[in-house]
Amino acid sequence: MRRYAAPVIFLLPATCLIVAFFLAPVVTTLYLSLTDISVITFQNPQWVGMGNYATLLRDQFIGRIVLNTARYVVLTLLFNVGMGLVLALLSSSVHQRWGDQLRAVWLLPRILPPVVYVLIWQGLAREAPYGLIGTITGSSTSWITAAPWAVIVLANGLVGASFGMLIFTSAIRAIPADLFYASAVDGATTLQTVRRVVLPLLRWPIMFVTAYQTLSLLTSFEYILLLTDGGPGFYTTTVWSLHAYKLALSQYFGNVEFGLGAAMAAVLVVIGIVVSVAYLRIFNFRALVAEPKIEVN
């Protein structure tokens, strides 16, 4: 018994936190998703089994929402990772002082509250008397309704790219200068050096940023909510997490269906796990992780 005392004591605080803030909500969500709990049935929810999931499958808009989610995640992810890479490569190939300034500018939107940031976008992209671009060009089209996806991806990406930028920059800095010299002497152009030396050495940070941002994009909807509120029109830009939020917490009809929303959230959890496992397979995670230097016995 005694030999387990120390590990148990050390693990206990973290275990408590994980149970309270990670495990309990997941279990609660799963439980709620199997009931018909809503504002009306709040006092006395009934067990409905897979009923909520069946309702989801029957929903005529569910296909559209799935496609929207895929489009949102894939496009924003491509922009975030690609732009993050471009920024990291650019800012580390110029003089360090300019590189630092460039990165600092790209970090600015990240320190703005999302609501303020979206208000700035609206101030830019809306039609004539409200938007800057519209006013200058005298155009009466709002970019938010004319090209909602472009605005959503850009608004997300301009914030999101800075995450990859920071991770990739520090990874590029960690590559010894000799490797760049060697590849120049070996006859590589700058682009060939990037493609054949830098990118392969960035495999682990690229995987990390891709996986991390996929998961956060799957569950993030605040910019869409504030920019288009899922519109314009019917479900044009509604993604899975936004739909779940509306079903569970903000229905126009006042019929707030916690159970149905929980079912959608549960599906998202499963998708997240599947995607994570897929990434680990694709990037051959095991080969990337170094053997531990400390021996534990």
Place this chain on the structure above:
Amino acid sequence: MKGIRVRLKGLAKHFGRVVALRTLDLDVRAGEMVAFLGPSGCGKTTTLLMIAGIYQPTAGEIYFGERRVEHLHPRDRDVGMVFQSYALYPHLTIFDNIAFPLTLKKIAPAEVARRVRQIADLLGIAHTLDRRPGQVSGGQQQRAALARALVKEPQVLLLDEPLSNLDAQIRVQARGEIRRLQQEIGVTSILVTHDQSEALAMADRVAVFSTGELQQFAPPDELYRRPANTFVARFVGYPPMNLLEGRYEPGAFVLDDLRIPVPPGHPAGRGWLGFRPEDATLDGDVPGRVTVAEALGRENLVTLRIGPAEVKVLVPQGRRPAPGTPARLGYRREHVHFFDASGRRVGA
């Protein structure tokens, strides 16, 4: 493949206000192996990186044969380089590392494989080709780096401290191998090192650098027999040359109240007197006292205090005087070195 002549004319490099290399003129013959020797920060690696094309010179010209190259990108210079860290690409196998320069030239895969195997056989690393750099020994990494530098048959081979990360035993062996290979291939080579024994053993001629300036450029034996100044005298040879600072009078070198007789040809006024420990004896006529006697194996190294100075004397194995015993310093007059007050060599 045949080596090419490399000429540096008025080459200089400043980093901001720091002068890394003052002004360098150097002529390396085709097929020759030249060593850049000096302590760290002397400008030798800076010069090498300018020849490679990694640093842009602040001033001056670099010629490969008749071609002026200092404005060219490294890939257009046709140089091979071995780095101190080896700089092997960690994500590629040894095969792909060696093949890297060839694949950039769009050479057919079969030809790439043939040439990689040929050079790997020559260097004895054929059995490591499918491993990654992290999975082979330091000596094998060093050979792989050398193979990568040689596989494209460059006109100039640059070696930046290629042996300093090896164990002492492998180092001596690798030193001989690189030299043999270089002579076999005939590629013009420049070796940067801070290790004088490496420079003297491997190079046809050695360029000694200090504080961004070339001190002397000569074959190893001449560096040893006729050092151009007190820096070279002190830096080349082990144990280092004895250098005494004092005043020359006709026929003698005066050190405080000691008079050391010197042969003709010496300078006048203040200056330096130099003689190597192996050219010194304990059977002369300058009075002194033994402070330390160290056994070096074949010989003993005796430290002697004479007047205000200490000198080192190599004596045969049988003789190991106890500290404190008086001794009389002498030296072989035909091997004496005179330097003037600024440290420059005087006479033959």
